[in-house]
Amino acid sequence: MSHELASNLTALYTIVHREARRFLRIWPQTLLPPAITMVLYFVIFGNLIGSRIGEMDGFSYMQYIVPGLIMMSVITNAYSNVVSSFFSAKFQRSIEELLVSPVSPHTILIGFVMGGVMRGLMVAVIVTLLSLFFTELTVHHLGITVFVITLTAVVFSLGGFINAVFARSFDDISIVPSFVLTPLTYLGGVFYSISLLGEFWQKLSLANPILHMVNAFRYGILGVSDIAPDTAIAFMLATAVALYAFSARLLISGRGMRQ
Amino acid sequence: MSYALSIQGLNKTYRNGFVALRGIDLHVREGDFFALLGPNGAGKSTTIGILSTLVTKTSGTVEVFGHDLDSHPLQLKRCLGIVPQEFNFNQFELVLNILVVQAGYYGIKRKEALARAEQLLRQLELWDKRHTQARLLSGGMKRRLMIARALMHQPRLLILDEPTAGVDIEMRRSMWEYLTRLNEQGTTIILTTHYLEEAEQLCRNIAIIDHGQIVENTSMRQLLAQLQVETLVLDLKQPVQTRLELDGYPSQQPDDCTLEVQVDKERGLTGLFSQLSGQGVEVVSLRNKSNRLEELFVSLVENGPQGEQG
Numbered sequence: 001m002s003h004e005l006a007s008n009l010t011a012l013y014t015i016v017h018r019e020a021r022r023f024l025r026i027w028p029q030t031l032l033p034p035a036i037t038m039v040l041y042f043v044i045f046g047n048l049i050g051s052r053i054g055e056m057d058g059f060s061y062m063q064y065i066v067p068g069l070i071m072m073s074v075i076t077n078a079y080s081n082v083v084s085s086f087f088s089a090k091f092q093r094s095i096e097e098l099l100v101s102p103v104s105p106h107t108i109l110i111g112f113v114m115g116g117v118m119r120g121l122m123v124a125v126i127v128t129l130l131s132l133f134f135t136e137l138t139v140h141h142l143g144i145t146v147f148v149i150t151l152t153a154v155v156f157s158l159g160g161f162i163n164a165v166f167a168r169s170f171d172d173i174s175i176v177p178s179f180v181l182t183p184l185t186y187l188g189g190v191f192y193s194i195s196l197l198g199e200f201w202q203k204l205s206l207a208n209p210i211l212h213m214v215n216a217f218r219y220g221i222l223g224v225s226d227i228a229p230d231t232a233i234a235f236m237l238a239t240a241v242a243l244y245a246f247s248a249r250l251l252i253s254g255r256g257m258r259q
Numbered sequence: 260m261s262y263a264l265s266i267q268g269l270n271k272t273y274r275n276g277f278v279a280l281r282g283i284d285l286h287v288r289e290g291d292f293f294a295l296l297g298p299n300g301a302g303k304s305t306t307i308g309i310l311s312t313l314v315t316k317t318s319g320t321v322e323v324f325g326h327d328l329d330s331h332p333l334q335l336k337r338c339l340g341i342v343p344q345e346f347n348f349n350q351f352e353l354v355l356n357i358l359v360v361q362a363g364y365y366g367i368k369r370k371e372a373l374a375r376a377e378q379l380l381r382q383l384e385l386w387d388k389r390h391t392q393a394r395l396l397s398g399g400m401k402r403r404l405m406i407a408r409a410l411m412h413q414p415r416l417l418i419l420d421e422p423t424a425g426v427d428i429e430m431r432r433s434m435w436e437y438l439t440r441l442n443e444q445g446t447t448i449i450l451t452t453h454y455l456e457e458a459e460q461l462c463r464n465i466a467i468i469d470h471g472q473i474v475e476n477t478s479m480r481q482l483l484a485q486l487q488v489e490t491l492v493l494d495l496k497q498p499v500q501t502r503l504e505l506d507g508y509p510s511q512q513p514d515d516c517t518l519e520v521q522v523d524k525e526r527g528l529t530g531l532f533s534q535l536s537g538q539g540v541e542v543v544s545l546r547n548k549s550n551r552l553e554e555l556f557v558s559l560v561e562n563g564p565q566g567e568q569g
Contacts, residue, residue: 004333007366014363018356093347097408100311100341101364102333259273259314 011103012111019115023081030081030119031126034073038127041069042134045191057193057224062135067218068190071152073127075185075210076177078120078153082112082160083173090164095257105251109161109244116157117150124149137221144229145220151236152213158243165250184210194226209239261289262322263416263447264310269319271305271471279305281471283319287464289415292442293449294462294479296556302471303451304344307420311341323416337365340414342405344421350394354385354404357393358411365412372411379407382437399430406434410441417441418449423457435461455556459483467556490548493518496541505534519548
């Protein structure tokens with residue numbers, strides 16, 4: 001192994017370790033809130049309202065919404081982990097420690113993304129375990145389930161990174177989650193099948209990337225989906241590659257970090 | 260001759276059109292303790308920013324131990340340790356973690372990093388604070404933490420941008436001793452400071468930058484030799500009510516017990532004391548009115564390239 005590669009692997013381990021320590025140290029702000037929120041969703045939408053809705057695509061309403069709710073928490077947490085961590089580093093100027101060091105921009109980017117993915121997946125495990133108190137859950141296709149949830153965490157970690165690069169104040173890092181992510185998630189088939197919508201709204205919904213992610217994940221767990229899983233996965237892969245290329249370009253150019 | 264730092268024709272124009280550097284040439288020898296001085300906004304921090312890659316240069320070349328900034332930036336960065344003017348560590352992180360994480364960025368494994376961190380924290384008298392959040396340290400401790408962090412990867416060239424700003428005199432002297440030892444062990448040091456006595460005491464060579472141009476670049480000894488006239492302050496034993504006439508020594512009396520005399524290097528002090536003795540004036544003590552380097556610095560900056568500004 002070349003010295004440069006070994007050095008960058010140590011740097012990558014350092015960044016990932018630091019990111020994990022950060023969100024574990026402040027677990028009441030990072031891991032507890034999604035657990036509480038999802039329990040409320042399970043109780044209100046699953047138990048109280050869901051029992052009156054009946055079945056959807058052959059599953060109880062509670063079983064139907066669990067994959068979507070897991071995805072919702074992964075999306076929110078992967079995104080917010082990277083956006084808050086990277087923007088804080090920019091704000092405190094501690095990002096200069098990294099920029100001055102011989103760590104490659106790709107190592108920096110992968111390190112922050114891995115931090116976001118770790119938090120996203122940790123929250124996914126917590127939410128999944130909590131859902132077992134409310135319903136039975138079987139996994140239709142483990143490979144697709146794990147691949148889709150990891151890819152989703154990667155995509156939204158990259159999204160959070162891009163937001164952090166452009167953000168100039170703490171207000172800027174809450175705009176995208178509030179005005180883009182939340183509406184897209186609620187309209188992304190978490191709580192309903194798009195087959196319930198009219199033709200125009202069905203077609204419009206297909207432009208929502210979160211719809212593809214939720215349905216691919218739902219296919220992995222329940223075996224049902226509004227969209228062909230391979231189309232959804234191809235769409236997600238293309239999004240991940242495009243976001244990575246853009247993020248790497250921002251980091252190499254030093255936008256918002258170098259003068 | 261082996262150079263630690265070699266800068267040629269360095270220019271920087273910021274996006275807003277401000278010209279910060281105008282074709283700087285600067286060479287710092289390996290093992291040197293070098294002062295880079297200049298008034299606020301002269302271009303010192305821009306120069307350091309370019310070396311650290313936090314500021315992109317407009318044109319010119321920069322080499323650190325022969326590694327070119329454009330073609331071999333990673334090798335250049337490995338040779339370089341930077342202590343910036345402003346605190347730029349995670350204020351909520353523990354002191355020990357700041358150092359260990361910094362070492363990790365340079366590819367140093369955790370076990371080795373912990374050993375180096377302990378050594379540096381002990382040397383800089385921060386070992387007792389290793390489990391304290393950085394934000395809870397005093398200003399002087401934060402400065403020392405920045406020095407420790409910059410030394411974690413054992414750089415061959417250490418650049419200190421006003422490392423003793425806001426540090427009390429006792430702590431400042433202890434930092435001087437530490438930096439002197441470090442330099443004696445082979446680390447090349449470039450220092451920017453507003454405390455000119457600090458530069459005079461520590462540095463062997465000096466460059467003065469003003470309005471983005473080097474106005475002086477020489478050895479400290481040669482620079483101080485340029486000082487023709489020094490103003491000395493004499494504390495008198497008895498109050499003197501009348502004005503003293505001292506032939507060849509322009510003087511003034513701020514109060515009855517103090518005499519300020521301008522002494523030309525050619526004339527020396529013997530004639531002055533003869534005249535004072537002849538007039539029955541006894542001197543208790545004698546000191547420079549201001550630091551010698553400060554007098555030169557002010558004159559160089561006043562006569563610098565300001566006139567060339569458009």
